[in-house]
Amino acid sequence: MKPGMKKITIFKSLGNIWSSMPESKKSQRADNRGVQVKPFSAAVKFHGHVCPGLILGYRASARALKELSSGISADEELVAIVENDTCAVDAIQAVTGCSIGKGNLIFRDLGKQVYTFAARDSGKAIRIAINPDFQIKDIDPIYWDLRGKVLFGEPTAGERREVARRSKDVYKKMLGMPDKKLLLVTRVKIDIPEHAHLFKSLRCADCGELVAEHRARVKNGKTVCIPCAGEYSRGW
Ligand SMILES: [Zn+2]
Ligand SMILES: [Zn+2]
Numbered sequence: 001m002k003p004g005m006k007k008i009t010i011f012k013s014l015g016n017i018w019s020s021m022p023e024s025k026k027s028q029r030a031d032n033r034g035v036q037v038k039p040f041s042a043a044v045k046f047h048g049h050v051c052p053g054l055i056l057g058y059r060a061s062a063r064a065l066k067e068l069s070s071g072i073s074a075d076e077e078l079v080a081i082v083e084n085d086t087c088a089v090d091a092i093q094a095v096t097g098c099s100i101g102k103g104n105l106i107f108r109d110l111g112k113q114v115y116t117f118a119a120r121d122s123g124k125a126i127r128i129a130i131n132p133d134f135q136i137k138d139i140d141p142i143y144w145d146l147r148g149k150v151l152f153g154e155p156t157a158g159e160r161r162e163v164a165r166r167s168k169d170v171y172k173k174m175l176g177m178p179d180k181k182l183l184l185v186t187r188v189k190i191d192i193p194e195h196a197h198l199f200k201s202l203r204c205a206d207c208g209e210l211v212a213e214h215r216a217r218v219k220n221g222k223t224v225c226i227p228c229a230g231e232y233s234r235g236w
Contacts (some may be wrong), residue, residue, distance in 0.1 A: 037062045037073055038095050040175060050167075055174045056113065057088025059182050060128045061095035066119035067126045067185065073097035076104040076195055078122055082114040091181035098162060103196025118181055119190045125192070129184045139173050140166055204228055 043058045044050050065071070067115040070078055073096055080098035082089050085107060092098060092115065118125035137144035143166035147153045150163045179185070201210040203221035217229035 009184060010150055016161050027116065035063055038072065043091040046218070047090040050171055051087050051119050052171075052174065053087030053194060054091050055171060056130055056182065057086075057091030057115075058095060059175070059179065060115045060130075061092050063117070063128060063179055063183055063185060064096060064126060067187075068098075068119040068122070068124055070119055073102075073104060076102060079118045079192055080106045080108065081106045081108060081116040081118075081190075081193075082106050082108040083114040083228045085109070086113075088113070088115075106193055116190060118190055120192060125188050125190045125191070127186050127188045131180070131184050136170060136174075139170050143167065144171050181236065 004140050038153075040055070040058050043054055043061075047054050063079075064078075068078065078096055078098050080092050081097055082092060082105065085220050089105075089107075093100070093105060096117065096118075100107070111129075113130035114127065115129075116125060116127045136147075145164060146155070146159050146163045146166070150160055155163075174182070197214075199212040199214050202213055202216050202223050203209075204211050204225040206219070206228035210227040211223075211224060215226060216223050217226060218224070
């Protein structure tokens, strides 16, 4: 099981909490540079539940749009390079419009809470890392301990309720705290990845399904898809 899956199941029940909470004032208004940032509820709607990772992704996305003076990326105006595949990445897709499907969300499997955003028109780029000094347990140590038990132990029904109750306040504080407590932001220069390409589809000679030309393989002189080609490796 992928790490985090258990968390998703458990926190599903917390999803309803958010709908009864007032939208944070910060997330409703345009910021002082006139950049309109979608409200947090848009990220929740996309992701399906509220969780700390989603909030971190939301805060990073909001900061990125402001830094790059950008609205949501309808096409490939923005590029996001994400270094993990956690809940945060769903907020980035919902709020910045950088998505896997459009090809302007690039995933690097480094397991780091680091997000780099670039604007094609200005060439500006920023790197946002989650502040390593930020700890949820500093907001509410009881919530943090109980959350650990809910995620990884054998909590009582009362402990689950207590986590749900306390989480509302923790989430509100995370949404409202100053950027610098949550995010380390640096301007960077990067080679912005080129636009996503479209490729011809070829028919796999084995399974008959279509495969993009740049991902096709040749097996016994015939064009096949990667699963039909099979693995060959000497371990290096
Ligand atoms: Zn989540
Ligand atoms: Zn095939």
